[in-house]
Amino acid sequence: MADPTARVLAVQRLLRVEAEGAHVARLADGAHPPDVSRRAVDYVSGVTRQKRWLDFLIAEFYRGDVEGLDPELRQILRIGTYELIEREVAPHAAVNEAVETAKALLHRGAAGLTNGVLRALDRAHRAGALPDPDTGDLANDLAVRYSHPTWPVRRWLDRWGEEATRAFLAASNEPGHFTLRVTGGAEAVPGVIRELADLGVEAEPSEWTDDFLAVDRLQPILRSGLLDEGTVAVQDVAAGLVVHVLDPQPEERILDAAAAPGGKAVYAALRMHDRGEVAALDVSEAKVGLIAGAARRHGLSIVRPVKADLTTWESDARFDRVLLDAPCSGSGVLAKRADLRWRRSPEGLDELAELQDALLDAAARHVRPGGLLVYSTCSVEAEENDDRVAAFLSRRNEFRLESVEGLVPDALVDDVLYRALPHVHGTDGAFAARLRRSPD
Known part of the structure; x- marks a missing residue:
């Protein structure tokens, strides 16, 4: 008999995502065996990401009103369809587990319906006859x-x-690709690759910068203690390259104006050889604690976590370089945030643009004459990127745009801006602009 434990757990979590708006990434716990937990996480992430396509397919093979299905049954059918179509799991295993899950959570009638729908869908899939949406609206x-x-x-x-x-x-829609920042820099990369190989993790140097590694999986690394020791940190290389755009130098005063959880502030301090100052702001006490913990793990003394609202915070002195990694829609990280696509709206994009303008103006107050402001997001939207920079420059004529050329690989330079795109560069989406204040 198939073991439905992982599916039952996934159904319960998917119901929470829909009913309570629970975040997929926060649902995992340590209360279940690793294999069960891993499978449940895959089901929840995959179904959340693909649910519109899965529902379309289910509707094609279910003779009834999909909206009228029991909530548990709908999730069971989504999981079964996900395994058959997206994961290419053997039909007998995928269908049998779905049937056992329906028996465990509902009744024999639901099990029979599950069996019928999934077997019809599998026959069409194997025959290459799955339907495509065709409404006339591309x-x-x-x-x-x-x-x-x-x-x-x-x-x-x-x-x-x-x-x-x-x-x-x-x-x-691809599973997230993961990269690690190596604390010891390029010189430490060969040794870290060997350590990861001992953990059964395949790693190779990133094509974009020499102190990052691309890895095939994270779980053995999370269990190993390498993160706690500060040997490596999980950070997408596209986000790391924003710090290259900032280009912090030893002995400078740096402000990371929206710093949590601290990855960019820590990376800046490492590139400064722990000489100077990195003030790392966040409005949340808990997130300020995350920044402090990240600095401790890396043995850094110059990172100064500050609990403050950037829009009202006052500093005794201005900074040589200010980084504003602004809150954004996250449209560049949809592969890693399965639920994010369903949480955004056109109205929300407008609200974010207003917030980004306010934060840019607040960050600009802290840039010394002749200093640098870097504006960055993990969005691919022009409204949050190019348009915000243009609007800022129209308000603040003491700033001018300068090129990122020479700071990031040429393939990531878009005119004078830094731009990484998931479908072009195989990274998260990222954007950054360098805004130089006049010397006065």
């Missing part, structure tokens, strides 16, 4: 097929065209 059809809301897909089509939009949507 944005809507792509949104269903790649499981996104329609409104951002329409915007991406207008900006990028069909080919690039399809590529971006596909990249956003």
Whole structure:
């Protein structure tokens, strides 16, 4: 008999995501065996990411109203469809486990329905006869097929065209790729690769910078103690390159104006050889604690965590360089944040743009004459990136835009801006602009 434990756990968590708005990344716990927990996490992340496409397929093979299904049964069918179509699990295993889960959570009638729907879907899949959305509205059809809301897909089509939009949507549905920042820099990379090999982790140097590694999985690293020792840190290389755009130097005063959880502040301090000052702000006491912990793990003395609201914070002196990694839609990190695509709205994008403007103006107050302000996001939206920089420069004529050329690889330089795109560069999405204040 199939063991439905992981599926039952996944169904329970998926119901919480929908009913309570629970964040997928915060649902994992240590109360279950590692194998059960790993499978449940995969089901929850995969179904949350692909649910619009899965629901379309279920509706094609269920003779009834999908919206009227028991909530538990709908999740069971989503998980079974995800395994058959996206994971290519052997049909007998995927269907049998789904049936056992229906028996465990519901009743024999639900088990029979599960069996019928999934077997019909599998036959069509193996025959190459799965239906495609065909409403005549390209944005809507792509949104269903790649499981996104329609409104951002329409915007991406207008900006990028069909080919690039399809590529971006596909990249956003891939399992997240992970990179590690190596604390000891490029010289320490060979030794860390050997340590990771001993843990059964494949690692190779990043193509974008010599102190990052691409790894095939994270769990053995999380269990190993390497993070606690500060040997490595989990950080996407695209985010790390924002610190290259900042280009902090030893003995300078740096402000990381929205620093939690501290990855960029720590990386800046490491590149400064722990000489100077990095003031790391966050409005949350708990997040300030995360910054302090990250600095301790890396043995850094110059990171100064500060609990403060940037819009009202006052400093005795101005800073040589200020980094504003602004709150944003996160559209560049959809592969790692399975639920994020369902939490955004056009109205929310407008609200974020207003916040980003306010934070940029607040950050600018802390830049010394001749100093540098770097504005960055993990968004791919022009409204949060290029448009915010243009609006800032129109308000603040004491700042000018300067090029990131020479600070990041040429492939990531877009005119004078830093831009990483998931479907082009295989990284998270990231954006940064250097804004130089006049010497006065």
